[in-house]
Amino acid sequence: MSDRSLPRPLLNRGLAGLGTTIFAEMSALAARTGAINLGQGFPDTDGPEEIREAAVRALRAGHGNQYPPGPGVPELRNAVAEHQHRFHGLTFDPDTEVLITTGATEAIAATMLALLEPGDEVIAFEPFYDSYAACIAMAGAVRVPLTLHAPAFRPDLDALRDAVTPRTRLLLLNSPHNPTGMVLTPAELATIAELAVERDLLVVTDEVYEHVVFEGEHIPLISLPGMRDRVVSISSAGKTFSFTGWKVGWVTAAAPLVTAVRTAKQYLTFVSGGPLQYAVAEALRLPDSYFTGFREDLRAKRDLLSAGLTAAGFEVHQPAGTYFITTDVAPLGEKDAITFCRALPERCGVVAVPNSVFYDHPTAGRTQVRFAFCKRVDVLAEAARRLRGL
Numbered sequence: 001m002s003d004r005s006l007p008r009p010l011l012n013r014g015l016a017g018l019g020t021t022i023f024a025e026m027s028a029l030a031a032r033t034g035a036i037n038l039g040q041g042f043p044d045t046d047g048p049e050e051i052r053e054a055a056v057r058a059l060r061a062g063h064g065n066q067y068p069p070g071p072g073v074p075e076l077r078n079a080v081a082e083h084q085h086r087f088h089g090l091t092f093d094p095d096t097e098v099l100i101t102t103g104a105t106e107a108i109a110a111t112m113l114a115l116l117e118p119g120d121e122v123i124a125f126e127p128f129y130d131s132y133a134a135c136i137a138m139a140g141a142v143r144v145p146l147t148l149h150a151p152a153f154r155p156d157l158d159a160l161r162d163a164v165t166p167r168t169r170l171l172l173l174n175s176p177h178n179p180t181g182m183v184l185t186p187a188e189l190a191t192i193a194e195l196a197v198e199r200d201l202l203v204v205t206d207e208v209y210e211h212v213v214f215e216g217e218h219i220p221l222i223s224l225p226g227m228r229d230r231v232v233s234i235s236s237a238g239k240t241f242s243f244t245g246w247k248v249g250w251v252t253a254a255a256p257l258v259t260a261v262r263t264a265k266q267y268l269t270f271v272s273g274g275p276l277q278y279a280v281a282e283a284l285r286l287p288d289s290y291f292t293g294f295r296e297d298l299r300a301k302r303d304l305l306s307a308g309l310t311a312a313g314f315e316v317h318q319p320a321g322t323y324f325i326t327t328d329v330a331p332l333g334e335k336d337a338i339t340f341c342r343a344l345p346e347r348c349g350v351v352a353v354p355n356s357v358f359y360d361h362p363t364a365g366r367t368q369v370r371f372a373f374c375k376r377v378d379v380l381a382e383a384a385r386r387l388r389g390l
Helices: 022-033 049-061 074-088 103-115 130-138 157-163 186-198 255-265 274-284 288-311 337-348 377-387
Strands: 098-101 121-126 142-147 168-174 202-206 231-236 249-252 315-317 324-328 368-372
Touching: 022 337, 049 274, 074 098, 074 249, 074 274, 098 103, 098 255, 103 130, 103 168, 103 202, 103 231, 103 249, 103 255, 121 130, 130 142, 142 157, 157 186, 168 186, 186 202, 249 255, 288 315, 288 324, 288 377, 337 368
Parallel strands: 121 142, 121 168, 168 202, 202 231
Antiparallel strands: 098 249, 231 249, 315 324, 324 368
8 A cells, every 4th residue: 555645636736726717717607697797808799790701711612621731821921920010010931930829828838838948937027817827837937926016017127127037038028918908118128128138038028919009009029129039929819800719829039939939839739720810811911990990999998997997986097008907996995806806796797807816926916806898888888887886
């Protein structure tokens, strides 16, 4: 008989404590209670009809119904390269410097697995999207959080410099930033770029909200001096075109970095979403009016929900980007966002997400709650009405 009184834990200890994502928990709560779901960041309407029809055409024509090429279909790789030049003035070789992935989440996972060795340190702004913690853990690396503090959520760049050690391998940046809505300024980006060059760091940039900027502008870090060969830039179609279920993302970077990420990616999903890749290629070539109209529609929805939350008694931190609003529930007499969010559906029929789950130092976000405003106007108006009952 074994001496061990207890079996070895089944879950890799790097993932211990992560459990079910907060998005799954809150979406299940919304389904069970019939509440308005302003927790998980998915639109409640589909994107452009012509793009949906493009996917149907590709399916019927047999485009991508079998395994597409490992790096992605050429049509989409070309469209991604064109998009990067059209909006950001960046030039990428679609054959060697563009990789199509199963959403940005897989791109982040493959990048972490490809570039990190066990024990490497990764600096990331907290609160951070929850998959960052899991991806860093799966790579055997060490997460080093740099806390963004309310109300402005601006990064302390002196603290960032102090956080870099000889073990620091890369910076994982997200701008526009989920969940706070912070958008890095040109001056902040320049300082980060200088630090990366000085300390020979790699940088991974999650730019999925690049077309959802209301104040300031989105500047890809890879466009700054010294960054072309050390940045892995990641984005996706889900947020920009309101087809989050399609899970089509991409990596753009120098060829050696793309080769490294592809090496890991091929053993994750190998390939995915062949017909959808053809449709996303058409989406990326939509006229400027689409991207402008998409942003302005979300701006109006942000302002609508922001006013409703303010009227309901929340302290509202107006986002400069993304489609989330971070609030503070302390003015409502609440002391814990998780408890508040779990009770909210029964109290007034609305679901939100507690920001504290996105922190390694949860006290920094103890009373912060995130609401998504990528919903229909009538849904947002009804949610605001219900929240006023608090």
